Amino acid sequence: MMVFGLSTRLLNICIASLCKSRLLERAEAVIIDGIRLGVIPDVVTYNTLLSAYSRFVSLDAAYSVVHRMKEAGISPDVITYNSLLSGATRNCLLSQSLDLFEEMLQAGIHPNVWSYNILMHCFFKLGKPDEANRVFQDILLHNLTPHSATFNIMLNGLCKNEYIDNALMLFRNLQHHGFVPRLVTYNILIHGLCKARRLGQARKMLKELGESGYEPNAITYTTVMKCCFKFKQYDEGLEIMSEMKSKGYTFDGFANCTVVAALVKTGRIEEANACMEQTMRNGIELDLAAYNTLLNMYCREGKFEAAYKLMDEIENGGLLCDKYTHTIIIDGLCKAGNIIGAEHHLQYMKMVGFRENLVALNCMIDGLSKAGQIDRAMDLYKSMETKDSFTYTSLVHNLCKVGRFRCASKLMMKCLRDGKKILRATQRAVLDGLRSTGYTDEARKLRWKIRVARILR
Template sequence: MIRSRPKWETTLLSEFPATVLFDQNCVQEIIKCEDDVVLSLRFFNWICSQDGFTPDASSYNTIFRILPQVKASKSATSLLSSAKFIPEPVFLEFFNQCLREGGSVEEAVEIFSKLRKLGGMSPSIEVWNTVLSGCLRVERTDLVLKLYNEMKASGHEGNEDTVGYLIQAYCKNNKLSKAAEVLHQFLERRVVPDVTAFTKLISGLSREGKFHRVCELLRRMIAADRLPSMFTYQEIIHGLCKNKMLREAFRIFEELKVRGYSPNGMMYDMLIYCLCKNGQMDDAEKLFAEMTSNGFVPNEYRYNVLIHGYFGIGKLREAMTLYKKMCDRGLKESALSYRTLIRGMSLNGRMCEAIALFDEMLIKGLQPDVIIYNVIIQGFCEDGKSGKAMDIYKELLRVGLQPSTYTYTPLVRALCDEGNVVEAIRMQNEMLNRNLKPWVCTHDYIITGLCKSGNVTESMDRWAKMLGNKMKPQEETFNELIKCLTLNDRLEDAVLVLTSMFTSGYTLREPTYELLKSKFAKSDSFQAVECLERFLGKSNAIRSEAGDKR
């Protein structure tokens, strides 16, 4: 009847006596015989709503067995929350696994809590690890650590999988010392995690440049019969490159080849990128050729890294030749390639060529992204053409792109340099209205611009606001502000700024020093004289222009 009649709930009690339907054995048999889990759950929910029927533990367990088959986690959680029964452990464990696979980590933790309250039951270590893994997968490291403490309290110290999850959780929280401590504790008990756990910790230590600890960990790893994988060495090389230790990265790279390892494409890409960044283009080309001969297909990204490297050292002809070679190999022109070319031309002050490439891109139906607009805006700003930069900014808005902090910062600086501080402040306010957080240097540009335009009061107010917001002004900002205050005979304010400047570890430029010295000599202010004795007598606090050039 429940299979064939859409509205069987309205007639079932009239066709079967309650003494039969409400029998616990009958309920269990109906659930067992029905292949459709949804219908079984529908029947169970219906009969539980009838007056005179209260399911017992056996009936609850019968329905509870089938729910994980369809990952009905909400229904199962509801049953556990409302029922006063102890589920059979084997089905709870199965349910927890289904729940974890479904991504409902919070519900899985709730099930564990319910499990411990119902008769003092404790899940097996496998189930604990399953849920720890689920928490880690959704980056709930707080739950990983919380559950592990509860796991220990229940009598489980953990196994090699457990320590792996703990190490990964601590590494994600950037608590590398704690991760190393946990590893040491488990190794003392001769519980050894897999290579992945070691690699996660090695990766974190490498990024922070703690290579003495990396070497120590590698030794312990090998001693524990866990041979480093290619990914392990990849993370070490990545850390060395990030910390500008390119020679050491290449030494390990070459040693791997001697030992019979075959470097992967990621290793080649990292090293080529670093060589290009350092301007070592001959070495980068050689490594690129080696990578190609070893079967790694040169793609658009790899070509663009080399092209950008040539632009970086001013070799525009070589960059364009390589770009043509890339196109001849059948790689399609894309927004990425044009971004590299436009950035390269802008970097070298070739704004006419950059705009020509921009127009060519549009003709070919490629839509520039906000990064390309930002590159052109910055190029025009550095070229002293803030008007053209503003035109590009307006075009960016017209096509419906959202500007970023990278869009506004060069505009603010260029406007301030040209003396148009009012417009620069308007641009900063527009940035704030778009919920974009200005970089600290943006405040410096405006203060410096205000000083150069003689607006000493507002520049002083903005400087005080920077300090109040725990932002550190640049050395140039201090020098310009002291110069402006001194010229406007606000010597006490100049003393205040000077004190803050030396506290920040900055030095005073010689022209500003001479101006202060001249003003202080004419001042009868006791505070000014005291400042002269305390600060201007310190020769190491003064930096000459000649010294800067040296």
């Protein structure tokens, strides 16, 4: 008995290590060998295997382990259910999660704090913060000791459901009761603040993070950086980028795309080049999004030959150019004043099977209007299935530039009726234009419409 117990423990250690390295087939083989030698797998063995299948393979594969363990006469325990629950929640099979929870209760298995943690997470994913909060209260009422993850899940869920103020309040309250935030906690709140455009508070939280003795990690940096770029605070974002670099963090593929795109957008081509090269030196392979980023860089430099060559390389390397690739080329050609080339590429895009692409057409509209072909831009606009605020802003802006204020005004009214917003500067250009050319009534009418639209929104 003693020998068996010990052997099963050893088996489990071995299985855990194989599972951790995702060597599931080897793990299965070891279990079979073990049985042959008389080592009986227990609930821990199956749970370990199940959790790995759920994480690395599929939920169905995890269920088949449950089936096998039941056949072997072993009853699922709370950990079995928690693994299934977290798998279902991770895969957004939320009703399945709720069913599993119910099933667990029916089977007479008492949920532990992790079961409740996952359930909370599930309710947040469902967009039901009230239900999640009820679970949170349940944890406290059932005298289950909350784990620090319990609080982090709660805070994250509140942030994701746009209850950032509640999250902050809970955070302060918890701190007051002795909760020691972890780095994750700060990252959660900083992301929430960034998303809510509260950059000042995000900055303060970043400072607090430092004062608590933590060092921002790569996640902290990329969160804040991305947020700066999103709100067009490029200098600030780039400053964070260099701070991140100076701390010795390197970019992964995702961060690299964000940074290079921002550098290109702000005309810092040299730096963009350097960044791209550094990332490649770090052994990160370029995928399609990275190629697209590089392609955009070539276009902005006017290196169209290099751009076309890169497109060939992409497709020869087994990747397929996507709508981003083609749109980047079309926009690049437009910006370089090569309208004919851009139109050709638009045709080509259609030919290789892409359906009408709003962004590509918007680029075309902008290109045509800037190249003095505003009537053709208007024709294109009329032929479009869908329009958005870019379409309107681009046309209205360029109509103003050539002094066609009444046409611009009409288009803007249509835009407002469509419920699309238009850049403030462009609105002003139309109003000023109408007034300066004597159409004060029209200006007044337009102003009224703008106000109404603002109230309705």
